[in-house]
Amino acid sequence: MALPSSPFTSKASAFHIPPESNPPCSLLQKHPSLSLLSGCKNMETLKQIHAQFIKFGLHNTHFGLSKLVGFCALSPSGNSNYALLIFDAIENPTEILWNTIIHGYALSSNPELALEFYVKMVSLGNYPNSYTFPSLFKSCKKLMAAQIGKQVHGCVVKLGLDNAVSFTALIGGYVSRGCLDEARELFDGIPVRDVVSWNAMISGYAEVGRFGEALSLFENMWKLNVTPNESTLVSVLSASLAVFRHMQLERVEPNDVTFLNILPACAHMGALDMGRWIHVYINKNCHHLQNSSLWTSVIDMYAKCGSIEAAKQVFFGLETKSLSSWNVMISGLAMHGNGHGAIDLFSKLIEEGIEPDDVTFVGLLSACSHGGLVELGRLHFSSMVQDYKIQPKLPHYGCMIDLLGRAGLFDEAKSLLECMDIEPDGAIWSSLLGACRIHGNLELGEYAASSLFKLDPNNHGAYVLLSNIYAGAGRWNDVARIRTMLNDNGLKKVPGCTSIELDSVVHEFLVSDRTHPQSEDIYRMLDEIDRRLEMAGHVPNTSEVHYDMDEEWKEGILSQHSERLAIAFGLISTKPGTTLRIVKNLRVCGNCHSATKLISKIFNREIIARDRNRFHHFKDGCCSCMDYW
């Protein structure tokens, strides 16, 4: 249905300002039939109640009518036609009735009707109030009608309605269009903010991946102000302090929705301290959330922050385990390279009589792939199709291609690729390309790369992988050619960035970064690391540097990779023996991988590193991935 256009543009706009607000119309009646409505479950009962209303004369009261229309228009088991039928028979509908109808349409699949009704309401001389606007904003959001949304916005401003609800709905509209800075401006201007307003803003940041801002906004709910500087991204103060401050200051209390938004942000940032604190908080304050899917997010957070043991503890402590909680646990084990653990858990799930879904198998197959369990991977893949009647989707094929490719079984990978009933996506070609890099398969690598470029010419990572393959083969001309291609296409490298959380503060490092306040000490430590690595016989493998530079320069760059900086910072900032946890946005390079193994031994530190794909637990000179990644 077309949007009403004229009323919004003409002089006699629906968005003009009323001379004064209407007096509230309240007609409260007490009658036994009214209590019937609260238990009303479906339209059939509603019609009986309606009949009762007529019998006792309640159908002429605004209160009774509001209740009836409210159920029909707003309840999921209601009926908007019936609501309209009642509504149309009312001579002078109250604001409440108009608002209810408008809200009903805002919730429906025809939100444009809400706007139409609003126009009708105003043209009949009724004025909108603070209850009207949130529904209108919701409709505009659904319809992606930014212009109309702005007009409604203007109207709210002119009317001077300064309640949080209208503002929050408006923020929701801006957030949904990705206009976060505008949303933030509004948010900062709300006279009174409550949890829902905070949640709207936090979820906006989290949704578009501005996790740092989401986290710091969360922190600000208690005004735990820490001064951030350019090189450190402050996430939150220590947990106990936060709770204490929270109790002292009467700040807005977060709720389950807040955590639902914040936990994934912690997971992405690897902010374990903060995640842990939220977990404690939920345990203490949210007893009513026993069976909430919030726990799934907690498990996922622990797994992604490198604490797989804590994830297990939460998972096994759950009274009722939803399929999603099984799924995140299996995927978590997969991420940590614990293939057998994932498979065992899958068997348990089957024993408990739970029906796995396609997501379960993505986790299971990726566990096989990260654990190098070729035979088991094949087995579960065919079992998925035959026993569980689940059609493989792209991620399943992706896991299998990854599994076979890493194992160097290129013929089998190719034949699987050929018999797929779906077009392979970029992820599949990337896996194959990655496998070709590991095994130095130049021919297939070139093919995978060209397929990938067709799908996504701007995939910087693909150029790097291909270039690495050429570099490994000493084909420096081709390396240079790729570099030119990158420049010609104006592609910028995603800068490698590693973060480390210390005392609840997340510190981020880029390659050769010197912006950290403790930069001097960090570089002194880097020299020390280099010296001791050399003593231990570490020979930097420069083959993955995709520029043809002289060896010494390459080594220089290698030892200043972002992960090395984060580790050096971790070494100088923590007590001997403390486990270091780092998070990298890209895949760890081969050189850093072997260097980190040695560092774990030389400095006697366990180093848990998350890269783009998975976790590496470095200990005593070995890595949990068994060099298989």
Added chain:
DNA sequence: CTAGGGTTAG
């Protein structure tokens, strides 16, 4: 009596 925020599983 009517209004705003909602994740996770490669």
